[in-house]
Amino acid sequence: MTQDGILYHAKSSVKVGEVERYVITYQLYDEDEGLPADLSLNSLWLKVRNLENFTFRAAYLMGPYILYCDVRTEDYHHSQRLFVSADQPKFEPMLQPQQDFIAELSLHNLKKTYVWVVDVVSQIIFTNTTQIGFEVSIGSSKKCLSKSSDCDPMVGSCSPKLNVTKLNTLDIWNLPNQLSTHASQKEHLVLLTHGLHSNVPADLFYLKEQIEKCQKYYADEQIVVKGYDKNVCKTEKGIKYLGTRMAEYIVNELYHDRVVKISFIGHSLGGLVQTFAIAYISVKYPWFFQKVEPINFITLASPLLGIVTDNPAYVNILLSFGIVGKTGQDLGLKESGKDGKPLLYCLPGEPTKRILKMFKRRTLYANAVNDGIVPLYSASLLFADYEGVVNQLKGMPEFQDKLRTTAPGDYIKRNFLSPLTKAISIWAPQKFPEETESKLPKVSVIESATSVLIPPLPDKAYVMDPSSRENVILHDRIYSEKDIPPRNSQSEKDLIESENVLLKAFTMSSEKHNQTLEEDIARKWHEGLVWRKVIVGLKPDAHNNIIVRRRFANAYGWPIIDHLTQNHFNGAESETAAHGEAQDRGTSSSPVQENDENKDIGWLDGISKPSMFDVGPTGMISTVGEIIDSLSKNNFLSKKSTTVHDLPAGPFEQQDLFSYEMEEKDLA
DSSP: OOOTTEEEEEEEEEOTTOEEEEEEEEEOSOTTTOOOTTOOOOOEEEEEEEOSOGGGGGOOTTOOOOEEEEEEETTOOTTSOOOOGGGOOEEEEEEOTTOEEEEEEOOOSOOSEEEEEEEEEEOOOSOSSOOEEEEEEEESSTGGGGGGGGSOOOSSOSSTTEEEEEEOHHHHHHHHHHHOTTTTSEEEEEEEEOOTTOOSTTTTHHHHHHHHGGGGGOSSEEEEEEEOOTTTTOTTSOHHHHHHHHHHHIIIIIOOTTEEEEEEEEETHHHHHHHHHHHHHHHHOTTHHHHSEEEEEEEESOOTTOSOTTSOHHHHHHHHHTTTHHHHHHHTTOEETTTTEEHHHHTTSTTHHHHHTTOSEEEEEEESSSOSSSOHHHHTTSOSOHHHHHHHHHTSGGGTTSOOOOOHHHHHHHHSOOHHHHHHSTTOOOOOOOSSSOSSOOOOHHHHHHTTTSOOOOOHHHHHOGGGSOOOEEEEEEEOGGGSOOTTSHHHHHHHTOOOGGGHHHHTOSOHHHHHHHHHHHHHHHTTOOEEEEEEOOOSSHHHHTTTSSTTTTGGGHHHHHHHHHHHSSSOTTSSOSSSOOOOHHHHTSOOOSSTTTOOOGGGSSOOOOOTTSSHHHHHHHHHHHHHHHHIIIIISOOOOOSSSOOOOOOOOGGGGTOOOOOGGGGO
């Protein structure tokens, strides 16, 4: 069945981490034939509808069944000012079941061809079997779209002037490499790694595209951006588990003779996962870093020191018991392995340090404020110019009245995320702060989890006018071992006893043992290494804005990704040293030897024994969610068939609920 005025109608679906792109091309007139007498400049209209049952709006843990979608002109770039409001991008960060996203596709200029790009992104977090059905319609009027759901899906469009090209997740991530004119050249492999309850294909998609745009600076090599997507819904199984799988993927699936350079970029937990992967590769495949030159090692809001000192004792106990699985134990600095040392303490030792020295650049991006998940001291390796950062914040209007020193108990009560919330929903961002005196909002568990989908949105001026955006780079400096205060010195004492508002999460800890342990880990990261530390002041939700999780909903992070690409993918890799330091690559690239320097590598051996807490209570959501999802779709809700295809049937293995074994299938 067709409807008058409907030019295009298609149905599809997306699962966790999936993106679909629709490239809409409309030929206003044929240049060879000239302007027709009946030329119309009436706008086209776009509608994206979430087809899922209305009752699924409440099924948060089974999905959630929510979509993000946006539409923009092909030539839109956030660095260019828009003078015509009709060209302003439109987006919907939270398209719920049975809701519509409607946007006008304006034909306001006499030009031969118009091109728009529409992205539809899954917002599913907790399960890898749930899928969200949706439909995309294009009509000649807004009114005709009201009946578009009655149409049958079309093959192509009904108008010779209109062409719609559909790209799925695999197309988006692979076609640019395959179609590149550099496809036969040497490769610079760039690995992106996601955090807890996150994914690469959707959450790091914007970062991928911006890095690929830097290809213009490289005439003799191809930039290939990849990410391991098989850790989705498995992120509570521990850093060692996640890093091992990623390492095997790099060596066995991505490496080939044309790969000559490699860079690593990790967000949040991903920074630790990529570090373990590097160490694992250096031991199991010692030839790898002899053949492949390490270029960039970058982390964004990564808890490199764990998340211990700003938690009360009961939360640390919950972490050690596995409230967020083995990953929670790792981040809580729980003793592990034969030597009883925490994994995060071992991580910056050997062989990791030997390989990190080989990288030309090592850069840490850290949020100064509005990141209630990873504290500044953990993301910046503790040692930084906090006074300088505070002075920069005082120059930003939204922070001027919020940096007053408060009573210790009042500060923690008002300014930091509830510790229990943190334990349950690490890396889920916080809700947009209300107009209170709080600097960082305090939220409930549900609010914290929900705000990943509905972050505070940028206004029209921010999207259209680059000059309206403030400078958010507060601090950008190179730190070497000589910048670290000596032990038992007055400068160290000043740091530990500092009343700087940005250090409260560290200095106010009642657990001095944990505080000392985190300082020890920070010192290990600095031994013999130079780090560039970039501290930024983003609006909420800073933890996801820093990677621009969604193109427009997290647009406050655009300057950070610009800074990252301009400073790390600018064609300057031919320089002999990273941050002005000389490296003895002949020594650094040698395989791991049995000597005193790196003999303690037992923490890398094998995979820790499975336990009932390996996935934790929230980790069970993925497995139980699959059962509930299947039952609800097939039996209980009796909803109309709205998705494009049925979910594939598959056996449920009860042992997967609580434990894992490193089997061959895990490395695929």
